[in-house]
Amino acid sequence: MKQFRNNVIRAGLGALYFTGAHYLLRPIFAGVGAVFMLHHVRPPRDAEFQPNHHLEIAPEFLGTILAYLRARNIDIITMDEVHRRLIERNFSRRFACFTLDDGYRDNRDFALPVMREFDAPLTVYVASDFAEGAGRLWWVALEMVIAKASSIEVKIGNATNRLDTSTPAAKQAAFDRAHDWLRALPGEHDIQREISALCARHGVDESAICRELCMSWDELKPFANDPLVTIGAHTVTHCNLAKQTGDVAASEIATSRVRIESALQRPVLHLAYPYGDRIAAGPREFALAQAAGFKTAVTTRPGMIFPESADHLTALQRVSLNGNYQDERILPVLTSGAATAMWNGFRRIDAA
Ligand SMILES: [Zn+2]
Numbered sequence: 001m002k003q004f005r006n007n008v009i010r011a012g013l014g015a016l017y018f019t020g021a022h023y024l025l026r027p028i029f030a031g032v033g034a035v036f037m038l039h040h041v042r043p044p045r046d047a048e049f050q051p052n053h054h055l056e057i058a059p060e061f062l063g064t065i066l067a068y069l070r071a072r073n074i075d076i077i078t079m080d081e082v083h084r085r086l087i088e089r090n091f092s093r094r095f096a097c098f099t100l101d102d103g104y105r106d107n108r109d110f111a112l113p114v115m116r117e118f119d120a121p122l123t124v125y126v127a128s129d130f131a132e133g134a135g136r137l138w139w140v141a142l143e144m145v146i147a148k149a150s151s152i153e154v155k156i157g158n159a160t161n162r163l164d165t166s167t168p169a170a171k172q173a174a175f176d177r178a179h180d181w182l183r184a185l186p187g188e189h190d191i192q193r194e195i196s197a198l199c200a201r202h203g204v205d206e207s208a209i210c211r212e213l214c215m216s217w218d219e220l221k222p223f224a225n226d227p228l229v230t231i232g233a234h235t236v237t238h239c240n241l242a243k244q245t246g247d248v249a250a251s252e253i254a255t256s257r258v259r260i261e262s263a264l265q266r267p268v269l270h271l272a273y274p275y276g277d278r279i280a281a282g283p284r285e286f287a288l289a290q291a292a293g294f295k296t297a298v299t300t301r302p303g304m305i306f307p308e309s310a311d312h313l314t315a316l317q318r319v320s321l322n323g324n325y326q327d328e329r330i331l332p333v334l335t336s337g338a339a340t341a342m343w344n345g346f347r348r349i350d351a352a
Contacts, residue, residue, distance in 0.1 A: 030337045031304030033095035037318040040104050041111035048168040051175040054322045059110045061326040066118040068331045069096050076120040078230050079270045083295045086310040098122045101272050103130050105215050108223050125234035125272035128259040131217050135210040138195040145202045146171045156181050188239045217263045224264045232270035233257045240280045254292045269295040276300030289314040301350045302340035315351035
């Protein structure tokens, strides 16, 4: 199913490019700017089974994007500046803003040097438990279990299913199925229980994953001091906020801010919702972010920034730089807004 959807997107992006339709759509959907969403930036790996590959782009591709934007005289600005331009209705120049979720160490090692080459700022959204070394990156744990195993057992509904994971194709199919099953479980604890059981059974050290991939507070301190870097909040545990009670969701948002501010001794004014799609962040979360005093909050709903985004500062849409589409030819399509407009059924704002 995921492969099918990927093919459709690829055909859609390709079709938009080759027909030139993005030029026609541009006046309506290009908006005043874009907030790009990234996760990992690191050199590509060879492994055939890379189910989380959409979450990483190569440093070279980041350079290609920055060069493309610079060549078109598009301003590359901070989230503070996005906020300022929106509330002042200052849209005399088009802009792009780069945001990276989760606080991965490769953001420092591979993204920052490229951003520096172009004197371009970036915002990194940190989940405070990840910085403590106590985060649970269950999607990486699942990848590691399936990479190692030749079959896994998962309890979907009342039935125990044995999923074949003996070949790269079988591993991908099993990952997609297990991923969908896990995200559909009622609570964060259910996901953690199932993942812990899988890790224990297949000898994967789950607790090492976070420390291996994410910056610690000690690493974040000098990183946050770089003039190009803004640190934002990404909740405490990286939970699906919409599935929590109001009190827990409010505390996840507010406590992550307090923890980051006290560890880094600087104000944290911008938030990204974990997962960030419709089932993880809605009007209740947008109001909670506002009540917690954030100037902006970003979702993973696809879309450009429009003048009317100023009325939805805690529900800003982003343009994903998806690792499965690292092709320079899609850049005119992405920056035209045509691709995200297509996703949204040709609505400009998706904040309901
Ligand atoms: Zn995240």
